[in-house]
Amino acid sequence: MVRVVGVQFNDSGKIYSFDSLDLDIKVGDGVVVETIHGKELGFAREASYDRDEEEIGRQLKPVIRVATEYDLERYRENVIKASEASEVFKDLVAKHNLDMKLVDCAYTFDNQKLLFYFTSDGRVDFRELVKELAYIYKTRIELRQIGVRDGARMLGGLGPCGQELCCSRFLKDFDNVTIRMAKDQGLSLTPSKISGMCGRLMCCLRYEQDVYEERLKELPDLKEIVITPEGEGKVVERYAIKDEVKVQIEKNDSFEYHIFSVDDLKMKYKRGCEECKCPKKNNN
Numbered sequence: 183m184v185r186v187v188g189v190q191f192n193d194s195g196k197i198y199s200f201d202s203l204d205l206d207i208k209v210g211d212g213v214v215v216e217t218i219h220g221k222e223l224g225f226a227r228e229a230s231y232d233r234d235e236e237e238i239g240r241q242l243k244p245v246i247r248v249a250t251e252y253d254l255e256r257y258r259e260n261v262i263k264a265s266e267a268s269e270v271f272k273d274l275v276a277k278h279n280l281d282m283k284l285v286d287c288a289y290t291f292d293n294q295k296l297l298f299y300f301t302s303d304g305r306v307d308f309r310e311l312v313k314e315l316a317y318i319y320k321t322r323i324e325l326r327q328i329g330v331r332d333g334a335r336m337l338g339g340l341g342p343c344g345q346e347l348c349c350s351r352f353l354k355d356f357d358n359v360t361i362r363m364a365k366d367q368g369l370s371l372t373p374s375k376i377s378g379m380c381g382r383l384m385c386c387l388r389y390e391q392d393v394y395e396e397r398l399k400e401l402p403d404l405k406e407i408v409i410t411p412e413g414e415g416k417v418v419e420r421y422a423i424k425d426e427v428k429v430q431i432e433k434n435d436s437f438e439y440h441i442f443s444v445d446d447l448k449m450k451y452k453r454g455c456e457e458c459k460c461p462k463k464n465n466n
Contacts (some may be wrong), residue, residue: 183232183233184201184232184233184234184238184242185201185202185203185204185230185231185232186199186200186201186202186230186231186232186233186242187199187200187202187207187213187226187228187229187245188200188226188227189213189215189224189225189226189227189245190225190227191222191223191224191225192286192288193338193350195335196354197228198224199242200213200242200245201242201244201245202230202245203244205245205247205248206248207226207230207245207248208226208229209226209227209228209229210225210226211225211248211249212225212226212248212249212253212254212257213225213226213246213247213248213249214245214246214247214248214253214291215243215244215245215246216243216244216246217243218243219290219295220290220291220294220295221246221290221292222290222291223249223253223254223256223257253291256291257291260288260289260291260293263289264287264288264289264296267287267289267296267298267319268284268287268298270315271287271298271315272284274311274314274315275311278310278311280306280308280311281302281303281304281306282300282301282302282306283301283302283333284298284300285299285300285301285328285332285333285336285337286298286299286336294321294322295321295322295324296315296319296321296322296323296324297324297325298315298323298324298325298326299326299333299336300326300327300328301327301328301329301330301333302327306327308325311325312325330380330381330382331349331356331380331382333380334347334349334350334379335347335349335350335353338350339379341379341384341386342384343386347378347379348385348386349385353385356385357385357388358388359382359383359384359385359387361383363383363387363391363394364376364383364387366394366395366398366422367387367390367391367394367422368419368420368421394422394423397423397425398420398422400425400444401422401425401427401444402417402427402444402447402449403417404418404419404420405417406449407449408427408429408447408448408449409448409449410429410431410440410442410446410447411442411446412429412438412440413431413433415429415430415431415432415440416429416430417429417430418439421441424443425443425445426441426442426443426444427441427442427444427447428440428441429441429442429447
């Protein structure tokens with residue numbers, strides 16, 4: 183068994199698992215850990231718990247120590263220096279006329295590396311920029327291009343619902359979101375109404391999709407011919423949560439539209455067989 187603790191390196195970042203080595207670590211404590219980038223200072227966001235090594239499937243990096251006051255002071259100094267470096271970075275980007283938008287800047291805990299996270303619509307040749315930054319700061323410079331969703335997570339903000347962005351608050355991974363989900367849920371397809379701060383489809387479209395898919399299976403398909411109390415008509419809209427459909431009924435050379443509960447409908451043909459005139463399917 184391994185004693186695991188969840189560590190986060192910034193307020194909106196992903197939580198990573200580390201081997202606590204039986205250290206007494208409480209939620210909120212600063213910890214110095216070994217990462218692929220060297221030593222880093224993060225904060226415990228999940229209480230320590232035991233986990234089987236086979237479940238983990240890899241060897242976890244260790245927690246070196248609980249952060250001392252000296253470690254925390256060094257961390258705060260790095261934050262201030264990174265903020266100053268951000269302004270220099272923006273000036274140099276403007277000087278070289280590069281299509282880059284800075285999202286975040288950070289020093290590693292040991293000051294051996296200065297990292298800049300940026301977004302861009304395409305590939306950027308930043309070799310000259312790196313040379314100037316290395317000359318100014320006399321340390322290793324690393325520029326990382328990230329996606330717009332990761333950029334929104336790091337910047338944070340409020341969504342159209344008025345709450346803090348899901349990606350900043352609790353989402354650990356980004357699930358695939360498609361326009362079909364918005365269609366299934368009967369939402370407006372206007373980009374501004376279904377897009378998040380990042381400009382991509384809102385992550386919350388995924389939350390209820392499984393429920394919608396199950397409910398839609400119980401409803402007639404769009405354009406399916408059904409028999410209603412008002413006569414025969416064609417399904418033009420579906421309301422999954424209410425178990426209702428809107429039906430277009432032709433009367434006196436014009437069309438009328440009525441909403442019916444699925445319990446009030448009968449299918450005229452088997453699904454997918456409207457053209458071949460299969461026998462009627464009675465749902466009752």
